[in-house]
Amino acid sequence: MLSKIKLKQSQIRAFTMLESLLVLGLVSLLALSLSNSVQSTFAAVEEQIFFMEFEEFYRETQQLSLAGQKKISLDFHDRSISNGYQKLAIPNSIQLQSHQSINFDKAGGNSSLASIRFQTRKEVVRYQLYLGNGKIKRIQEAKN
Template sequence: MQNKIQIKQLRIKAFTMLESLLVLGMVSLLALGLSSSVQSTFEAVEEQIFFMEFEELYRETQKRSLASQKKLNLILEENSVRNDYQRLMLPKGILLESNKSITFDKSGGNSSLASVRFRTKKEVVRYQLYLGNGKIKRIQETNN
């Protein structure tokens, strides 16, 4: 009689282990499925933070030029944007279409009407520079 009870208990333990493995497998698949959407959301947030930091670096370079009364350059390269004081790295999802150097004069104005274009997976973000006053305008264009 005791042998039959022990065998039934072993079958119940094995069944709960099988259930546990099944649930663990399902949870793992669910987690993998959700991680891709979380990753894309993270990339979008990282891109928006980069653009906000770029705009701030642009304004900061302009202010330093005005405060120090000397010319300063904002250099846009393949993997970074920098001035003499700071460097901002481009996230892996953002590409700069062409290297540029923006020169700010003693009064904080820039010296060109150039535009700066960054390409992401979903859109092209263009910054149009205005001659003299040093202001920039952000224009978002969808990717074709």
């Protein structure tokens, strides 16, 4: 009886080295494909957070100008935006299309009808400035 149990146990086969490598390769490909989709989702979320931060940064600069009763300039550079007190980093997935400055007067308004353009992977996001009151409007345009 004991010999029959040993025979049945010895018939259980394990994975061969080739099968193990095949399973490992498939799992690796699956993990890589999922990580790419997660990375693109993360980049899209990072872009949206940047635009919300930029809008708040713009409003804070206006309020600083009004509260301090002095002129403040919002300067746009390749990888950052600065108002002399704070700096906002531009993510790598977003490109600023032109270097410029927005000058706020003592009342927090600007004297420019400038347009600020950011290029993302999927679209161009443009902020249109309005004279006097210093308000901005966000406009999303399809990428050419």
